[in-house]
Amino acid sequence: MGEFELIQRYFLPLAGQQKSRSLILGPGDDCAIQRIPAGRDLVFSVDTLVEGVHFPRNYRPDYLGWRALAVAASDLAAMGADAECFTLAVTMPEADEQWLAGFARGLSRASKAFGMALAGGDTTSGPLTLTLQVHGTVEQGTAIRRSGARSGDLVAVSGTLGDAGAALDYLNEASPSPHVAAVLDRYHSPRPRLALGSAVRGIASAAVDISDGLLADLGHILEASEVGARIDSARLPVSMPLKRLKGDAALDFALRSGDDYELCLTIPAERWKNAPDEIRKQLSVIGTVESRPGLFLDGKPCGGDTGFDHFRSRR
Amino acid sequence: MGEFELIQRYFLPLAGQQKSRSLILGPGDDCAIQRIPAGRDLVFSVDTLVEGVHFPRNYRPDYLGWRALAVAASDLAAMGADAECFTLAVTMPEADEQWLAGFARGLSRASKAFGMALAGGDTTSGPLTLTLQVHGTVEQGTAIRRSGARSGDLVAVSGTLGDAGAALDYLNEASPSPHVAAVLDRYHSPRPRLALGSAVRGIASAAVDISDGLLADLGHILEASEVGARIDSARLPVSMPLKRLKGDAALDFALRSGDDYELCLTIPAERWKNAPDEIRKQLSVIGTVESRPGLFLDGKPCGGDTGFDHFRSRR
Numbered sequence: 001m002g003e004f005e006l007i008q009r010y011f012l013p014l015a016g017q018q019k020s021r022s023l024i025l026g027p028g029d030d031c032a033i034q035r036i037p038a039g040r041d042l043v044f045s046v047d048t049l050v051e052g053v054h055f056p057r058n059y060r061p062d063y064l065g066w067r068a069l070a071v072a073a074s075d076l077a078a079m080g081a082d083a084e085c086f087t088l089a090v091t092m093p094e095a096d097e098q099w100l101a102g103f104a105r106g107l108s109r110a111s112k113a114f115g116m117a118l119a120g121g122d123t124t125s126g127p128l129t130l131t132l133q134v135h136g137t138v139e140q141g142t143a144i145r146r147s148g149a150r151s152g153d154l155v156a157v158s159g160t161l162g163d164a165g166a167a168l169d170y171l172n173e174a175s176p177s178p179h180v181a182a183v184l185d186r187y188h189s190p191r192p193r194l195a196l197g198s199a200v201r202g203i204a205s206a207a208v209d210i211s212d213g214l215l216a217d218l219g220h221i222l223e224a225s226e227v228g229a230r231i232d233s234a235r236l237p238v239s240m241p242l243k244r245l246k247g248d249a250a251l252d253f254a255l256r257s258g259d260d261y262e263l264c265l266t267i268p269a270e271r272w273k274n275a276p277d278e279i280r281k282q283l284s285v286i287g288t289v290e291s292r293p294g295l296f297l298d299g300k301p302c303g304g305d306t307g308f309d310h311f312r313s314r315r
Numbered sequence: 316m317g318e319f320e321l322i323q324r325y326f327l328p329l330a331g332q333q334k335s336r337s338l339i340l341g342p343g344d345d346c347a348i349q350r351i352p353a354g355r356d357l358v359f360s361v362d363t364l365v366e367g368v369h370f371p372r373n374y375r376p377d378y379l380g381w382r383a384l385a386v387a388a389s390d391l392a393a394m395g396a397d398a399e400c401f402t403l404a405v406t407m408p409e410a411d412e413q414w415l416a417g418f419a420r421g422l423s424r425a426s427k428a429f430g431m432a433l434a435g436g437d438t439t440s441g442p443l444t445l446t447l448q449v450h451g452t453v454e455q456g457t458a459i460r461r462s463g464a465r466s467g468d469l470v471a472v473s474g475t476l477g478d479a480g481a482a483l484d485y486l487n488e489a490s491p492s493p494h495v496a497a498v499l500d501r502y503h504s505p506r507p508r509l510a511l512g513s514a515v516r517g518i519a520s521a522a523v524d525i526s527d528g529l530l531a532d533l534g535h536i537l538e539a540s541e542v543g544a545r546i547d548s549a550r551l552p553v554s555m556p557l558k559r560l561k562g563d564a565a566l567d568f569a570l571r572s573g574d575d576y577e578l579c580l581t582i583p584a585e586r587w588k589n590a591p592d593e594i595r596k597q598l599s600v601i602g603t604v605e606s607r608p609g610l611f612l613d614g615k616p617c618g619g620d621t622g623f624d625h626f627r628s629r630r
Contacts, residue, residue: 024356025458025460028461028539029394029460029461029462029539030360030390030391030393030394030461030522030523030524031358031359031360031390031391031393031394031396031451031458032358032359032360033356033357033358033359033394033453033458034356034357034359035356035357035455036351036357038353041339041348041349041350042348042349042350042351042357043346043347043348044346044347044348044349044402044434044435045345045346045347045435046402046403046404046435046436046437046446046448047404047437048404048406048437048439048446049439050406050439050440050441051441052441053439053440053441054439075345075346076346078345078346079344079345079346079348081346087359087361087448088361089361089362089363089404089446091363091365091444119359120359120360120361121361122361122362122363122446124363124364124365124368124369124444125365125368126365126366126367126368126442126444127441127442127444129406129439129441129442129444131361131363131404131437131446133361133402133448136346138348140350143340143346143348145340145344146343146344146345147344207345208345209345224343224344
């Protein structure tokens with residue numbers, strides 16, 4: 001089977017399996033066409049994953065397919081956008097049918113789970129590199145930006161932090177213990193917080209997804225909002241498996257390791273008090289936004305990541 | 316200067332220099348935001364260029380910057396869309412300031428020439444690969460698709476064909492003759508037919524940009540429209556420099572070589588008769604759409620490229 005037949009066979013089904021409310025022309029023409037509903041804005045983000053840099057060499061293709069869309073969709077969650085569709089540019093050394101079948105299977109699961117149709121793409125030959133652009137929509141003016149944090153707002157994070165980062169130490173375990181399996185699952189199958197992101201529109205004053213580590217990503221909110229914050233290590237949500245596996249080092253994973261794709265939000269105290277239980281129970285309050293610049297952990301300055309990329313937050 | 320400072324210095328100016336009518340949040344947050352005007356559709360396409368595959372190794376970075384956006388924007392021209400903005404995912408081995416400065420210079424010229432603002436991007440380390448996604452808008456329902464050609468329509472192409480393909484033979488000429496310089500310019504500085512594409516909305520029944528060669532790309536229209544066509548080699552627009560350089564082989568370049576980024580259109584005969592002179596003088600009528608399937612050149616069947624990629628037309 002030729003390259004084009006393979007692509008058609010494995011990728012085209014991804015175009016039809018999801019009904020996007022807004023995609024009116026999918027793959028096959030010079031361009032795709034999306035009709036954004038009146039009163040809504042288009043929200044979009046592009047992410048590249050390079051083999052050996054963003055995922056291990058010879059990484060399982062079905063894990064990669066899921067991960068690629070999950071990582072990209074996480075940026076939509078951070079804006080509070082409703083996911084709609086995506087484009088996929090794949091550069092690969094050769095069209096290996098077994099690899100393509102696995103990759104498409106993982107991508108297809110993610111596409112269904114997140115409700116995102118494939119809108120178009122490009123396939124080229126070269127070293128394995130994936131670029132996905134995700135499209136979401138949001139009621140006009142309601143996207144959650146990084147720049148909205150104000151002194152007095154609470155700092156909150158979803159889920160638990162550090163698991164996916166710890167997983168990197170166990171990627172080659174042949175028969176992982178339950179704790180190891182738990183953190184490996186966080187790495188292989190990140191779940192972008194799309195429903196939560198959408199639910200905190202109008203509640204959160206700023207948001208970012210945690211891809212580079214809490215300190216770095218919270219730092220992006222603080223810089224964009226021109227504020228500081230203090231956070232309390234005792235309040236960081238750390239999973240039992242991570243504590244068991246890493247002991248005292250667990251805190252460091254929670255502060256500095258990325259790949260969890262949880263959300264970090266700032267929320268005005270009054271809105272937090274009145275937030276629905278459904279939202280409150282998905283979040284841990286870990287600190288407070290202050291007018292004093294800088295990020296303080298248990299009272300001590302903690303620069304986080306000072307190398308800061310305005311073009312794009314993620315390396 | 317670190318990687319992030321370099322990127323900020325060279326790419327961020329591209330975000331501000333163009334006023335997009337619709338881009339309301341550019342680079343720097345988790346996502347960009349575009350507000351599509353009421354009554355218009357979003358039209359978008361993604362293209363990847365790999366070093367050594369789509370452009371020569373050690374290609375001049377300013378040429379590459381122009382070419383990358385021009386090639387991508389050509390797909391907007393083929394839909395009749397008005398160009399608005401683009402995202403840029405760059406994978407490069409290292410942040411080389413001289414290379415970045417040249418690349419950004421070429422990209423900036425193209426961004427101004429086509430009126431497209433940089434909306435966002437991603438930079439990663441790895442083998443040199445560029446993925447650009449271009450966004451345009453069009454009045455709802457007026458985008459020109461590949462599937463609209465009908466028996467009796469005329470087949471027309473813009474400009475001259477084959478020049479850029481012939482240029483590949485002269486890329487290393489130290490002091491090119493005027494004819495060589497002319498075809499080299501077509502390769503290094505493709506000019507997407509954005510104004511023409513926009514002008515033939517409501518006139519053309521189908522359109523494609525010629526990136527893979529006339530036979531292959533016209534073949535895409537015929538397949539999508541479920542029709543055939545005959546074309547007349549004597550009517551193909553071939554430039555004087557190409558004739559001088561390639562003699563009898565010029566026709567083959569015009570038929571089969573890509574990289575010119577001209578448009579191939581089908582136009583109902585009545586509409587062609589009434590088309591403004593401004594449009595007529597930019598086009599050459601080269602044949603006619605027929606209900607009989609297949610593509611015929613001077614009466615002989617001429618399959619063109621049968622390997623056909625529904626996922627994406629361009630290799």
